Amino acid sequence: MRTLHSLDSDHAHALERTAKDSPTGQRHAQKHESAERHVSGTARYVDDLPLPKGALHLAIGMSEVAHGTLDTLDLNAVRAAPGVVCVLSATDIPGHQDVGPVFPGDPLLVSNVISHYGQALFVVAADSERAARQATRLAKMSVTPLPITLDPRVAAQQGDLVRPTHTQARLSNGRPADLESVTKALGRSAWQVEGELESGGQEHFYLESQAALALPGEDDEILVHSSSQHPSEVQKLIAEVLGVPFHAVTVETRRMGGGFGGKETQAAPVACLAAMIARHTGRAARLRLPRGDDMHLTGKRHPFHHRYQFGVDDSGRVETAIITLTGDCGHSPDLSDAIVDRAMFHADNAYFLGNAYVRGIRARTNVASNTAFRGFGGPQGMLAVEAAMENIARQLGRDPLEIRKRNLYCEGRDTTHYGQHVNQHPLLATLIEQLEEEGHYWQRRAEIRAFNAKSPVVKKGLALTPVKFGISFTAKHLNQAGALVHIYTDGSVQVNHGGTEMGQGLHTKMIQVAARELGLSVDKVRITATRTDKVPNTSPTAASSGADLNGMATRDACLRLKARLLDFAAEHLAQPRTSLTLEAGELLSAGSVLMTWGELVQAAYIERISLSEKGFYATPDIHYDRERGTGHPFYYYAFGAALCEVVVDTLSGEYRLEGADILHDVGDSLNPAIDIGQIEGGFVQGMGWLTSEELKWNEDGRLLTDGPATYKIPAISDVPAGALRVQLLEGHPNSAASIYRSKAVGEPPLMLAMSVWAALRDALASISDYRHAVRLDTPATPERVMLAASVQREWLNEWLSEQSLHDQTSQSQPPHVQPHQVTP
């Protein structure tokens, strides 16, 4: 493979450098707190927990139609099956039937109307999981079928929406607008660029499927281990389903084998069913979804339909944008309102839209209810504007990078279509220009053109795309967090906070925060499982906010403890309070050691000083007026950019990533190793979404791609050696007062993968000698890429015959050698 002009990709060096900054591991590339347990197989997941005697194994009986009324459900044969202990259906639910997280619409078990294939109808408890699963197949039911809708656009036309449509409209001068005024503005531009796009959904494919273990306690008490990103909501829903007060229910999450948003709301029904059986039988009950059941039952990333019209001036600058985003929400609202909102908030990606009209439609279809997935609608929102950037470039005969740069937020063009000023917007240009230069964009552009001109089958593509992602929950009340910190008398520290660990390294970062505040090495601090009885009323670990919110809450608790200990020490040791510090496990006064941390803690304990503290945090400065579609919904923005090169076989549609140079803004990193891990993992997951991960349903609404045999997430050779080169942007701390001026990193990198898709389109554009931009719906499977290449060839043939009509003497050169401006 040709070596690309690589950035400094030597992670080890970068990491070592930071490691030296803080020898106690408070800020450096500290390894994951469970790394050793992961590699030894001793990290326990819900399905690994030891079961008490008599524990039951559960399986869910699912519908085999996508829409219909459940007229009768005969479970006698299920009950009679060998090993079966208990079978429950909707009528057995003691409390609430609906487990919709925000709006109703998600029956725990269907009692009346079935609204998607694979919906839960009943739950079976048996001596073994196999017996339970086999028994589910013995149910007899009669269902009166109802018409099904699978196409969100059809649903939208019929007005079948899960939530009302929302609009954001604003003129470039900041005045409110409507469709009419924006349409008028559109007509005034020199160029109009319009198009359509469909983007497919995405299965989370967390390696650990949904799981819960319910352990009945005394009276109405119950402890539930749940593989969940949102233990507090699981607690609430279990309590409501069982009809008991919240304080009877404790939910614990030690770790998840991956979440990605898929365990934000989707974990709750599984936990509720386990709790119901445990309550009903008085026995422990475990439900772990087999992969296929998980894929049928749980929601996915929303597929979207995108329609866009852009008004552009001669220089390629966008003056007006009208974007309609139709989200395929599945059968119920779930989180779709906020997800389609977030798509709308990101319809600009990193570009100033000028006069803008953005509409978000929430269509109801008969599939599992689509849900949170890393990016939460943001990635889908960005696709239209990124598609348009290339279309504008081809229409104007410019390089797409030039068009992208021309449209980035900049001085005077720095307010979004929902009226929020983009803080730190100059970072966008910084990121792009650094990659452009260090990645030798123009040199490679020239090389690629030369290569493509001589290579009829194999074509290369190059693209450099930015990302701007808003950080905060758009539901304001969720932007709060709590923590609980205990110091024990041996000096060891236990931290608990409301966030959950799903692999993203949140616990590791929280250990680092506590260690830093208390002046300890990280091995003195331990994080215990997230539990609703330690920190109550928590928000989901989502919206990339885990470290931001819980880090501040943990810091708050530690600061209080520290203040209390130093106050005590000042008095106890008769030292000036201001001279005292805690560093490297010691109490110092103006640099000289007074006593060790352990001694200090002992002394404080003897003097009856409390060694336990809770912390709290609420994000300031955020608001959004939904009526007007304006506000300041995000505390800050995180930025990034990626430069990607691909090679495409235009006859088969096969392609390969040749290289991705990524530069990403995490402010001042809390842990560079973990942040780089999030960027790499997010990028590859995004690449899967846009390339190989294809969900297919048959016309009856049955998901056909219901396992990894047919649903293909990226595998190792999709990320060739040396192809992924990630750098963190240095020297730009967060301008908002976040935890140590770091930035959230969970979601934003996923959207860096748009550069892969853009590079594929670039390679396809070469077939027309960069004259024509071809529509490329996602996922851009080899099939879609090959068919798009055929479209390009057809286009070229037509263009050539038109040219020869125009110019009978045929003066013009063959297209692939036609000179073309390559530099801006």
Add this chain to the structure above:
Amino acid sequence: MIDFTLNGRACRLPSPPPGTTVLEVLRDSLGHDGTKEGCASGDCGACTIALQTPGQSLTTANACLMPAHQLEGCELITVEGLASPDSKTPALSPVQQALVATHASQCGFCTPGIAISLAVLHASHQQHVSQGNVFDDRQRDTLIDHALGGNLCRCTGYRPIREAAHRLLAGEFGTANLSAHSSLLLASVPETIVTPTIDSHYHRPRTLAALLALRTAQPDMPLIAGGTDLMLEHTQRLRDFPALLDVTQVTELCRIDEGEHAGQSGWWLGAAVTYRQLMPLLREHYPEAADLLNRLGSEQIRNRGTLGGNIGNASPIGDMPPLLIALEAYVQLMNQRGERILKLEDFFLDYKRTQLMPDEIIHSVFLPRPVKSQRLAAYKLSKRRDDDISTLLGVFAWRRDADGGAQHWRIAFGGMASIPARAFHLEALLDEIPLESLTPATLNRQTLGMIEQATGADFSPLSDVRGSREYRLKAASHLIPRVAQRILNEQAAHSAAHHTANTSSSQPPESLDAYLAQS
């Protein structure tokens, strides 16, 4: 009873129902929870275990698809057995240290499987090195791709895992110690695990005669070889097998013998020969077939899947049948009364229907030795490069004539019809039309139309999850310019080699693979 060793300790397991998997036994009966289940269909690798069968090298397998009865006589190593077993403190093994040092686990759920795949790679790499083989970085990358192609990780994006692998192979974390466990040394008191015993209906005959006798007596009893296909019935469709007939202990079926048939010399490949065992022969005589084999399933699947299973399951998308049909292979069927030998292309009748009689087994396949002018190209198209079933597979075999042209076309496709089949119209087309007018650069609309017509005359594919009918027809047709260009490029390189010292081909690549091979 099943006797085996588990991480160096002798283990005696009461015989579970036939079809019970190693993963079920590990997690449910033996309390070894380190090995994870991510799919129970062989596709994710979370359940990867290491196995040493007598007389063979250490290999990986998917515990979720391996029948527990096949553990008999094996050494089984799970993630719990990676760290040095005799030290009281859980010292991390080299592979574990490498994964920790490179931050290669995030959620950690894939990690046990990845650790096992890497540990086995480390051990086999070390063995190769000790035999004097050296690998450069790029070759190591290929080894890593092959070893880990069946281990999905949803969190990391693989970059750190690859780094861990490289540093491991470079010896940074010490030597591989996986094969050090020996049952002889460590077998102490056999552990007895109490699970309900039922009469074993899992038959593992050791002689061909016994196998054929059982087959005649109970033709309904499913045959099982590697189980990488059949076991999905147990794990996905929840079918309980009352009994199974295992062919893997019959020596005749596990052998590769040189021999002759229909006047040609070649090899008799036993039906229970695994892909892994087949690899060296293909590498030597049909390198393109070996490359194709490396894209069949994953390492775990190739270690256990057999030729007989690939033919026996009569799948329209199996990768070996189109290859073997294009190479004019034969299949030998046998029952108690005798044997018969058919051309493989005549074996398949219709969707999942073959010539195999209920009392017959597939005994072996006859693969002719390549004649000197033999050429082969195998093009597997799938959504993903690693571990994916073919959307379509086109295999082209031809002979080079004196002036470098092609003749004696044998073309077979998978994924284009209800059975793997020859493409007679395309063969005729290639006989008629000069290659020069079939290349991507020279192909005109009319010739492309002729190709598409021939493809359409040969096949009428369906649309399914892997691809639409339209894509299949077009992509299959597009393989003709690809193969034509390949032959011309070869010719050009050949004559360049004759005329000048400079052999580097300046021809544009005809495919992505050709591009990757060039660069």
